[in-house]
Amino acid sequence: MAATRAYLLPASVSERDLSLFPFFNLTSYQRVSPPFKLSFPFHHTNKRIFLRTSAVCAEVTQRKPNVSKVESSETDAISVLNERIRRDYGKREASRTTMDSEEAEKYIQLVKEQQQRGMQKLKGDREGKGEGFGYKVDPYTLHSGDYVVHKKVGIGRFVGIKYDVPRDSTEPIEYVFIEYADGMAKLPVKQAARMLYRYNLPNETKKPRTLSKLSDTSAWERRRIKGKIAIQKMVVDLMELYLHRLKQRRPPYPKCSAMNEFTAEFAYEPTPDQQQAFIDVEKDLTERETPMDRLICGDVGFGKTEVALRAIFCVVSAGKQAMVLAPTIVLAKQHFDVISERFSKYPNIKVGLLSRFQTKSEKEEHLSMIKDGHLDIVVGTHALLGSRVVYNNLGLLVVDEEQRFGVKQKEKIASFKTSVDVLTLSATPIPRTLYLALTGFRDASLISTPPPERVPIKTHLSAYSKAKVLSAIKFELDRGGKVFYVLPRIKGLEEVKEFLSLSFSNVEIAIAHGKQYSKQLEETMEKFAQGDIKILICTNIVESGLDIQNANTIIIQDVHQFGLAQLYQLRGRVGRADKEAYAHLFYPDKSLLSDQTLERLSALEECRDLGQGFQLAERDMGIRGFGNIFGEQQTGDIGNVGIDLFFEMLFESLSKVEEHRLVSVPYHSVQLDINISPHLPSEYINHLDNPMEIINEAEKAAEEGVWSLMQFTENLRRQYGKEPCSMEILLKKLYVRRMAADLGITKIYASGKMVGMETNMNKKVFKLMTESMASDVHRNSLVFEDNQVKAELLLELPREQLLNWIFQCLAELHASLPALVKY
Numbered sequence: 001m002a003a004t005r006a007y008l009l010p011a012s013v014s015e016r017d018l019s020l021f022p023f024f025n026l027t028s029y030q031r032v033s034p035p036f037k038l039s040f041p042f043h044h045t046n047k048r049i050f051l052r053t054s055a056v057c058a059e060v061t062q063r064k065p066n067v068s069k070v071e072s073s074e075t076d077a078i079s080v081l082n083e084r085i086r087r088d089y090g091k092r093e094a095s096r097t098t099m100d101s102e103e104a105e106k107y108i109q110l111v112k113e114q115q116q117r118g119m120q121k122l123k124g125d126r127e128g129k130g131e132g133f134g135y136k137v138d139p140y141t142l143h144s145g146d147y148v149v150h151k152k153v154g155i156g157r158f159v160g161i162k163y164d165v166p167r168d169s170t171e172p173i174e175y176v177f178i179e180y181a182d183g184m185a186k187l188p189v190k191q192a193a194r195m196l197y198r199y200n201l202p203n204e205t206k207k208p209r210t211l212s213k214l215s216d217t218s219a220w221e222r223r224r225i226k227g228k229i230a231i232q233k234m235v236v237d238l239m240e241l242y243l244h245r246l247k248q249r250r251p252p253y254p255k256c257s258a259m260n261e262f263t264a265e266f267a268y269e270p271t272p273d274q275q276q277a278f279i280d281v282e283k284d285l286t287e288r289e290t291p292m293d294r295l296i297c298g299d300v301g302f303g304k305t306e307v308a309l310r311a312i313f314c315v316v317s318a319g320k321q322a323m324v325l326a327p328t329i330v331l332a333k334q335h336f337d338v339i340s341e342r343f344s345k346y347p348n349i350k351v352g353l354l355s356r357f358q359t360k361s362e363k364e365e366h367l368s369m370i371k372d373g374h375l376d377i378v379v380g381t382h383a384l385l386g387s388r389v390v391y392n393n394l395g396l397l398v399v400d401e402e403q404r405f406g407v408k409q410k411e412k413i414a415s416f417k418t419s420v421d422v423l424t425l426s427a428t429p430i431p432r433t434l435y436l437a438l439t440g441f442r443d444a445s446l447i448s449t450p451p452p453e454r455v456p457i458k459t460h461l462s463a464y465s466k467a468k469v470l471s472a473i474k475f476e477l478d479r480g481g482k483v484f485y486v487l488p489r490i491k492g493l494e495e496v497k498e499f500l501s502l503s504f505s506n507v508e509i510a511i512a513h514g515k516q517y518s519k520q521l522e523e524t525m526e527k528f529a530q531g532d533i534k535i536l537i538c539t540n541i542v543e544s545g546l547d548i549q550n551a552n553t554i555i556i557q558d559v560h561q562f563g564l565a566q567l568y569q570l571r572g573r574v575g576r577a578d579k580e581a582y583a584h585l586f587y588p589d590k591s592l593l594s595d596q597t598l599e600r601l602s603a604l605e606e607c608r609d610l611g612q613g614f615q616l617a618e619r620d621m622g623i624r625g626f627g628n629i630f631g632e633q634q635t636g637d638i639g640n641v642g643i644d645l646f647f648e649m650l651f652e653s654l655s656k657v658e659e660h661r662l663v664s665v666p667y668h669s670v671q672l673d674i675n676i677s678p679h680l681p682s683e684y685i686n687h688l689d690n691p692m693e694i695i696n697e698a699e700k701a702a703e704e705g706v707w708s709l710m711q712f713t714e715n716l717r718r719q720y721g722k723e724p725c726s727m728e729i730l731l732k733k734l735y736v737r738r739m740a741a742d743l744g745i746t747k748i749y750a751s752g753k754m755v756g757m758e759t760n761m762n763k764k765v766f767k768l769m770t771e772s773m774a775s776d777v778h779r780n781s782l783v784f785e786d787n788q789v790k791a792e793l794l795l796e797l798p799r800e801q802l803l804n805w806i807f808q809c810l811a812e813l814h815a816s817l818p819a820l821v822k823y
Contacts, residue, residue: 146158161175271451277303328541354379354384371392481552482552490539508534563600662822668703678727
């Protein structure tokens with residue numbers, strides 16, 4: 001007769017715990033009281049020990065059951081779910097902000113207020129009172145061949161506007177004609193104005209993959225819903241970032257009496273916008289307990305640097321360090337010179353520059369001074385973001401033209417924002433930065449009033465001609481000025497120098513680009529600033545922030561190879577004095593330029609007035625899109641519907657953010673009334689190290705969260721191979737209860753062919769969830785009524801199949817969680 005086994009049972013396991021797992025016989029277990037402890041069995045090498053009731057003895061078993069290794073995830077529903085959890089929840093779960101409901105209400109209200117301010121800033125005076133902001137297109141501004149999006153039908157090609165007589169009238173009216181994949185549609189102009197959007201993409205091409213069909217709008221509806229879900233996920237990501245920032249705390253900086261003396265040294269009368277920016281930054285630093293993250297947007301020469309200097313003074317006076325980050329060595333050197341001069345009256349405040357201009361010993365000395373706190377203000381390029389730069393007590397980060405930094409540098413900059421105050425300066429913020437400011441998730445101050453002495457820059461756009469180039473340069477030299485000559489690449493600089501030297505043999509001409517030796521570049525820029533060099537042939541290394549007096553003409557060759565923001569910045573290199581300045585933009589041949597390039601250049605010509613950098617950035621956003629706040633992964637979703645409709649859906653989603661709020665319930669409060677009790681095969685039980693503890697750990701993992709349960713399952717399979725069917729049922733029951741808790745479902749039951757799920761979710765959350773579902777079978781079977789999600793199945797399923805159906809259904813509903821506010 002076979003011996004009966006009695007397994008060691010931790011004293012912490014309750015009778016209720018055991019009742020969850022009916023495949024174990026309670027009489028087979030012997031209680032073990034503390035201090036005896038069973039460790040989690042994964043990765044330990046202890047041999048299994050169990051007791052025989054026939055004779056108390058230890059036995060080491062070497063038998064291995066016939067269990068397969070983990071099967072392909074294509075056929076394994078748990079593996080498919082785990083892969084999705086890893087993709088959607090990895091970073092999110094690690095950085096989630098936890099808060100109670102009262103705190104959540106307060107923060108969501110703050111977010112709403114920020115959004116309203118952002119929306120107001122975006123609308124400005126362009127919309128009448130009470131009207132919602134929209135990106136719809138005026139049909140009369142369309143050209144034949146333009147691609148458009150009809151909100152209900154999809155993407156088509158605009159043909160034209162013609163008069164036609166309606167069936168029930170004799171009076172002709174104007175119709176918009178739009179070509180679709182399977183025919184021509186016509187709609188009255190008034191109706192078109194309410195339903196049409198331009199189809200733009202965030203890249204060079206404006207051509208959609210396919211046109212929509214008039215006879216089948218379901219494909220378009222799926223694309224529109226996919227875009228809507230992607231937008232909702234973006235909004236939730238933004239909220240989580242914003243809430244995370246609001247949770248950070250630092251004591252407000254003291255209002256410094258010496259600040260009045262420092263501000264009195266500013267040689268100019270501040271403009272009203274500039275004065276407001278001063279006030280905004282001072283309030284951020286001295287009245288708020290959360291770290292500042294403010295964008296100062298203003299044209300070149302409009303006083304952004306002065307705003308930064310005052311913020312630096314406030315922080316440094318309180319004993320903290322400030323870092324000033326510039327995209328180029330040339331600009332970093334200029335910032336260093338300006339800051340050194342401004343702080344020269346304060347011998348206790350030390351200013352340092354970290355760049356490749358320095359020798360190795362100078363760098364080492366500066367790194368040591370930064371670490372020891374002997375440098376109060378550190379200026380430099382992306383070298384300041386390196387791992388060797390260790391700050392003693394960093395309080396403020398000033399970033400000049402963030403769009404000029406690479407992805408890794410931007411990520412590093414973003415990491416600072418949770419702990420230090422950040423001030424970003426930009427003449428033309430990248431669409432992503434601008435978008436954050438417009439939605440209210442980032443504070444912004446706009447300096448659009450030009451200083452009294454500034455005059456607009458005259459911009460000329462034309463095909464390249466040597467005669468025009470020589471004429472423009474001669475005009476500037478004759479009035480005693482200096483000239484920038486900019487090319488998009490290093491190759492060609494020498495050729496231009498040879499060409500100009502023939503015509504201006506008595507004029508000093510030099511070349512500047514980022515690949516030159518540090519000292520050589522520094523000397524060249526110094527000579528150009530002082531006027532020894534009259535013509536500087538360069539790449540866009542001179543794009544940001546340079547203040548060269550009396551340089552009032554800039555020539556940009558191959559203008560089509562520059563971005564809109566770059567061109568605006570380059571044009572801003574001239575016109576700093578009271579002389580009229582000129583920007584000559586040359587393209588090779590209009591026939592070689594794309595539609596988007598022509599639109600970009602047209603926008604630059606139109607934005608001739610001073611202070612239009614912000615408007616230009618908005619135009620840029622409309623022309624090339626904004627990607628995603630966290631990268632470019634959503635370009636495809638934008639491509640599905642076009643930028644304009646995407647934006648309108650985005651702001652609609654922002655304005656209704658609280659409607660998509662979901663409150664989870666405690667895991668142990670979920671009832672699963674499905675009578676299914678699998679029995680584990682003894683072969684598998686024998687194979688497990690301390691089987692009861694494994695079951696206990698499974699329950700603990702499920703209680704902790706879906707991420708922990710996923711890790712538990714993968715570890716189990718890694719050590720023991722793919723589990724048998726009965727163990728898979730057990731795991732699915734744990735997953736079902738865990739996912740139900742996350743979805744706010746308190747009870748799941750079956751009654752004949754009907755499955756019911758009692759829940760706290762609202763109807764709008766249910767609608768968004770079902771729209772997210774990939775399976776028509778599950779989506780079409782679900783209804784929401786009386787605070788329950790109900791499904792009417794075609795037939796009464798066996799219990800195991802019923803559990804599988806519930807598992808798959810919840811897995812699809814659960815996939816929509818990243819798009820829901822979970823506070």
